[in-house]
Amino acid sequence: MAFDSSRLPAAYQEEGPAVTVLGSDHLVTFDYAEPSPVMLFAQRWWRRTKLVLKIGVVVAAVAAYPVLTIASNKIDDGPVEIAGQNWTMPEVGVAINKIARELEGAGWAGDRANWHPQARLTAMPAWQVATTDALSDHTRMLSELTVKGGEVDSDLKAATRLLRGVPGEDMRPRLTAAAEALNRYDSRAGRGLAVTPGKVEKLKAEANLFADWAKDDRVDLAVQVNQDVVEFPASKADIESFYGAKARAHVAQQMLAAARMTEPRLARLPAVSTAFDKAELAWGRAAEMKPLIVSNQSGDGPFMANHLASIGFFLVEAEDASRELAAALNELPEGALENVAALETRLASTAP
Numbered sequence: 001m002a003f004d005s006s007r008l009p010a011a012y013q014e015e016g017p018a019v020t021v022l023g024s025d026h027l028v029t030f031d032y033a034e035p036s037p038v039m040l041f042a043q044r045w046w047r048r049t050k051l052v053l054k055i056g057v058v059v060a061a062v063a064a065y066p067v068l069t070i071a072s073n074k075i076d077d078g079p080v081e082i083a084g085q086n087w088t089m090p091e092v093g094v095a096i097n098k099i100a101r102e103l104e105g106a107g108w109a110g111d112r113a114n115w116h117p118q119a120r121l122t123a124m125p126a127w128q129v130a131t132t133d134a135l136s137d138h139t140r141m142l143s144e145l146t147v148k149g150g151e152v153d154s155d156l157k158a159a160t161r162l163l164r165g166v167p168g169e170d171m172r173p174r175l176t177a178a179a180e181a182l183n184r185y186d187s188r189a190g191r192g193l194a195v196t197p198g199k200v201e202k203l204k205a206e207a208n209l210f211a212d213w214a215k216d217d218r219v220d221l222a223v224q225v226n227q228d229v230v231e232f233p234a235s236k237a238d239i240e241s242f243y244g245a246k247a248r249a250h251v252a253q254q255m256l257a258a259a260r261m262t263e264p265r266l267a268r269l270p271a272v273s274t275a276f277d278k279a280e281l282a283w284g285r286a287a288e289m290k291p292l293i294v295s296n297q298s299g300d301g302p303f304m305a306n307h308l309a310s311i312g313f314f315l316v317e318a319e320d321a322s323r324e325l326a327a328a329l330n331e332l333p334e335g336a337l338e339n340v341a342a343l344e345t346r347l348a349s350t351a352p
Contacts, residue, residue, distance in 0.1 A: 069117035074106035075127050077246070077287060080254045083261065088190040090258035091142070091202075092182050095135045098251070099179045102128055103172055111170045123294070126240040129165060130247035132175065134213065136163035138255065139182070141205050145197035153194055155185035199263050200329055206259070207279065207326035210252040214319035217245040221312040224296060233295040233304055242294050245311050249286035249318065256280045275328045279321035286314035 080097045087093035102108065109118040109125045118124065136159075143156035162178035165171055188194040197205075224241045231238070256279060260266065267273050289311055297304035 065117060069120050072106065072118045073121050073124050075124055075243070076101055076105055077250050077290070079257070082258060086190075088186045089142075089196060090262045091138065091206075091255055092186040094251075094254050094258050095139065096179045096182055098131060098135060098254070099175050102131065103175055108171045108175070110165070111172055122236050122239045123243045126243040127247045130244035131251060132163045132165060132171070134248045134251040136160050137209060137213075138206070138251065139163060141209050142197065142202070145202060145205060146195040148195045153185060155181040155188070155194075159185070199259075200332060203259050203263075203266075204326050204329040206255060207322045207329065210255075210279075210283070211319045211322035211326065213248045213252065214315040214322065217241075217248060218312050218315050218319070221245060221308045221315075225306065225308050225312070227296075230296055233293055233297060234308075235296070238296040238308060239294045242291075242308055242311060245315065246287060246289060249283050249311075249315070252318070252322075253280065253283040253287045256283060269328075269332065271328045272325070272332065275321065275325040279318065279325045282314060282318035282321045286311050286318055289314075 080094050080101070082090055082093040082097060085093055106124065107118065109121055109128060112119040139156055140160040143152045143160060146153050146156065159178045159181040162174045162181065165174070185194055189196045220241050224235075224238050227235075234242075256276070260276065260280070266276060289307065291305075291307045294307050295304045296308050297306055
C-alpha cells in the first residue's frame with residue numbers, strides 16, 4: 001500500500017524537521033589534552049624492549065646449538081676407581097666401569113639423532129669407538145689365555161664381539177650386553193667355574209698388547225703429521241687419530257694400575273718394578289694430554305703446537321717401556337711371585 005503523506009504533521013510537510021545549529025561558542029576546547037610525557041616514554045620503551053626481545057630470541061636460537069655442541073663434548077679420562085669392589089679379575093672391573101661411564105655419563109655419541117649436538121662432534125666419538133675397540137682387544141686376549149679343551153670361554157667370546165661396533169647399529173644395547181657377559185665371566189671365575197690366567201702370564205700378554213697399540217698409533221699419527229697439506233689447526237682425521245691414541249693409552253694406563261693394585265708382590269721384584277713404573281708413567285703421559293683445541297701445525301711457531309707429534313713421542317716411550325716390562329716378566333723364574341709371598345710370610349713370622 002502506498003505511503004500516505006497526509007498523515008504527517010503539517011509543520012513537518014511545510015518546513016521539515018527542526019535543526020538546531022550550534023555556534024562555536026558552544027564547543028568545548030581540548031587544547032590542554034596533550035599526551036603525557038611519561039606515557040610517551042613508556043610506549044617508546046616498550047617498543048624498544050619488544051624489538052630487543054625479538055632480536056635476543058633470534059640470536060639465542062642461532063647461538064644455542066654451537067654452545068650445546070661444545071658443552072656436550074665430555075671426555076672422561078679420569079681414573080677408573082675399582083678399589084673396594086669385589087672383582088675376581090680387576091681388568092674385568094675396569095672394562096665394566098669404563099663401559100658404564102661412557103653410557104651413563106655423556107651418553108654414546110654415535111647413537112644420537114642427526115639433530116642432536118653430539119652428532120656434530122669429532123673428538124668424543126673417536127674417543128668412545130677407540131675405547132670399546134681397545135676393550136675388545138683386551139677381552140680377546142683374556143679369552144686366548146683362558147682356552148679350556150680347545151674352547152674359548154663363551155662369555156669372553158661374546159663380549160669381544162659385542163664391544164666391536166657395527167656401522168648403523170646402536171651401541172647401547174651391545175655394550176650393555178657386553179658388560180653383562182663380562183660380569184657373568186667374573187662371577188663364574190670367582191666360583192671356580194671359569195678358567196683364569198696366571199698373573200704373570202696375563203701381565204706379560206697385556207704388556208705386549210699395549211706395545212702393539214703404541215706401535216700402530218705411532219704409524220697412524222706419523223701419517224697425519226707428514227701430510228703435504230695440513231688443515232688449520234687440524235683436520236677431522238687429525239682429531240680422530242689423536243683421540244683414538246689417547247683412548248687406548250687411557251685403557252692401558254688403567255689396566256696397568258689395576259694390575260699393580262691387585263698384585264703388590266710385583267714391587268718386591270726390582271727389575272719388574274722398575275719396568276712397571278716406566279710403563280705406567282709413559283702411558284699416563286699420553287693418556288693425560290688435554291689440549292683445548294687439537295693442533296697439527298709445524299710446532300715451531302710461537303702459538304700453535306703439534307699435539308699429534310707430542311702424543312706420538314709419549315707413545316714411543318710407552319712402547320719401549322711395555323716391551324721392557326714384557327721382557328722382565330719373561331725372565332722371571334717360575335713361581336717367583338709365590339717365592340716372594342713365602343719370603344714375606346717368613347719375615348712376618350720372625351718379626352718381633
